[in-house]
Amino acid sequence: MTAKPEKKSGSGFFSFVGATLEEALRIRSNRHVSSMVIFRQILFTGYEALPLISFLALAIGGLVILQGTNLLTGFGQGIWVHVILVTVVVNELSGILTALVVVARSGTAISTELGNMKVRREIDLIESFGISPISYLVVSRVIGVVVAMVILVLYFNLVAVLGGWLFSQIFNQLDFRTFMSDFLSVLKISHLVAGFIKSVCFGLIISMVSTYHGMSVRYASTEVPQRTIKAVVISIFAVILSDMLITWLFWILK
Amino acid sequence: MIAIFDGVSSREGLSDFSLRLNLDKVTQLYDPSENLSRAILYAMVGLDELHSGEIYFDQVPLQEFIADGPQIRKLGYVFDEGIMLSNLSLKENLMLPLRWLNPHLDEARIASSIQSWMQSFELDLDLNKRPVAYHPGQLKLMGFVRTLLIEPKVMLIDDPFFLLNKIERKVLLKVLDQLRKTCPMLIASIDDEFGVGFADEVIDLSPFETNFKLL
Numbered sequence: 001m002t003a004k005p006e007k008k009s010g011s012g013f014f015s016f017v018g019a020t021l022e023e024a025l026r027i028r029s030n031r032h033v034s035s036m037v038i039f040r041q042i043l044f045t046g047y048e049a050l051p052l053i054s055f056l057a058l059a060i061g062g063l064v065i066l067q068g069t070n071l072l073t074g075f076g077q078g079i080w081v082h083v084i085l086v087t088v089v090v091n092e093l094s095g096i097l098t099a100l101v102v103v104a105r106s107g108t109a110i111s112t113e114l115g116n117m118k119v120r121r122e123i124d125l126i127e128s129f130g131i132s133p134i135s136y137l138v139v140s141r142v143i144g145v146v147v148a149m150v151i152l153v154l155y156f157n158l159v160a161v162l163g164g165w166l167f168s169q170i171f172n173q174l175d176f177r178t179f180m181s182d183f184l185s186v187l188k189i190s191h192l193v194a195g196f197i198k199s200v201c202f203g204l205i206i207s208m209v210s211t212y213h214g215m216s217v218r219y220a221s222t223e224v225p226q227r228t229i230k231a232v233v234i235s236i237f238a239v240i241l242s243d244m245l246i247t248w249l250f251w252i253l254k
Numbered sequence: 255m256i257a258i259f260d261g262v263s264s265r266e267g268l269s270d271f272s273l274r275l276n277l278d279k280v281t282q283l284y285d286p287s288e289n290l291s292r293a294i295l296y297a298m299v300g301l302d303e304l305h306s307g308e309i310y311f312d313q314v315p316l317q318e319f320i321a322d323g324p325q326i327r328k329l330g331y332v333f334d335e336g337i338m339l340s341n342l343s344l345k346e347n348l349m350l351p352l353r354w355l356n357p358h359l360d361e362a363r364i365a366s367s368i369q370s371w372m373q374s375f376e377l378d379l380d381l382n383k384r385p386v387a388y389h390p391g392q393l394k395l396m397g398f399v400r401t402l403l404i405e406p407k408v409m410l411i412d413d414p415f416f417l418l419n420k421i422e423r424k425v426l427l428k429v430l431d432q433l434r435k436t437c438p439m440l441i442a443s444i445d446d447e448f449g450v451g452f453a454d455e456v457i458d459l460s461p462f463e464t465n466f467k468l469l
Binding site for chain 2: 031032113116117120121122124125126127128129130131
């Protein structure tokens with residue numbers, strides 16, 4: 001028998017996470033993890049979110065440059081606008097906004113899909129084959145969401161920087177090479193490391209919370225939207241709290 | 255193979271339940287409530303959670319029996335509803351347990367086997383479509399095809415006639431009648447077609463109703 005989520009139980013969540021990590025850690029020998037499910041999850045969470053992420057990143061990058069230039073040129077400090085781009089977008093907004101998009105699109109989808117599968121006894125069917133639902137449905141989705149999240153955050157940063165450059169053209173004809181040179185002069189490896197760590201954490205949080213709530217549905221389809229709402233609210237809280245924690249840790253280490 | 259329920263109490267409602275089942279022949283579980291028989295089948299394939307007692311297969315406890323080799327090769331469970339994974343095509347649904355059992359399976363041989371079983375069940379479906387494209391009776395028969403492709407030692411069939419129309423019932427009965435000589439079955443049903451002239455043994459579960467608690 002695989003670990004099953006218990007209803008309304010904090011310990012239920014942690015034992016679910018434990019069972020998932022246990023099965024994820026032996027991924028090489030675990031034939032229950034499905035590469036097809038991982039691929040489809042990356043496609044849905046990553047590839048299909050690109051238009052929305054592109055729009056958000058372009059707009060945010062542009063707006064930061066717009067507001068930053070307006071503010072800083074008044075003090076004759078226009079060069080620092082790139083610092084704002086790095087600090088605000090690369091360090092914070094890219095992770096948070098991407099996470100919110102992933103919660104809204106994939107977190108809800110995962111929770112709803114698994115909840116409906118539970119109601120329709122599809123999870124019992126998988127288990128009757130001897131396939132572990134935790135490995136096949138949960139671990140595969142967790143891997144898919146984490147990989148997609150890392151790629152999306154990286155993509156968000158690239159597009160935001162591009163958006164920043166495009167908008168900076170409005171104020172001064174700065175060629176791309178100069179803009180990038182200024183930008184890279186303030187970008188540090190630690191920013192990229194923090195961004196990577198955050199994206200992995202956010203991906204883990206969103207996928208674990210969503211799969212847990214989806215698998216926690218027991219009998220009725222009316223439980224599905226209730227569980228999905230809980231998954232969204234808890235994911236957002238957890239993502240922001242973990243963001244604060246990671247930022248604080250990096251600030252201490254600096 | 256002999257299955258023994260020894261004082262089993264479980265999440266699905268079994269309460270201090272004991273029974274001996276001979277799985278070398280065709281047995282009908284006659285259960286007017288239909289809940290107890292499902293709970294028995296669920297427990298046998300490891301879908302239930304035992305609180306106390308034990309289930310033995312030829313004196314081997316359930317968990318050891320499940321852990322010792324692929325369970326679906328031993329007990330092929332056909333659900334009462336034609337449950338299919340709705341995000342997979344019919345073909346992917348049929349292939350899922352087979353691919354898990356053997357990642358390097360011979361796709362051409364399986365495809366011909368699928369066609370052969372579909373002909374037996376008089377099914378003419380596009381396997382590239384999702385289950386939602388077909389009605390529950392057809393999906394139920396596809397559930398039989400999926401289990402038969404695995405060639406289990408024993409078939410556990412929950413309410414075989416559920417969701418089937420008159421024609422589909424006749425087709426299913428014809429196929430099962432051919433299979434009964436080679437494949438032992440445990441059938442949970444209250445339909446007379448399985449009780450009279452079909453099953454080698456009929457076990458009336460009515461006296462055991464006190465050993466079942468509805469959730």
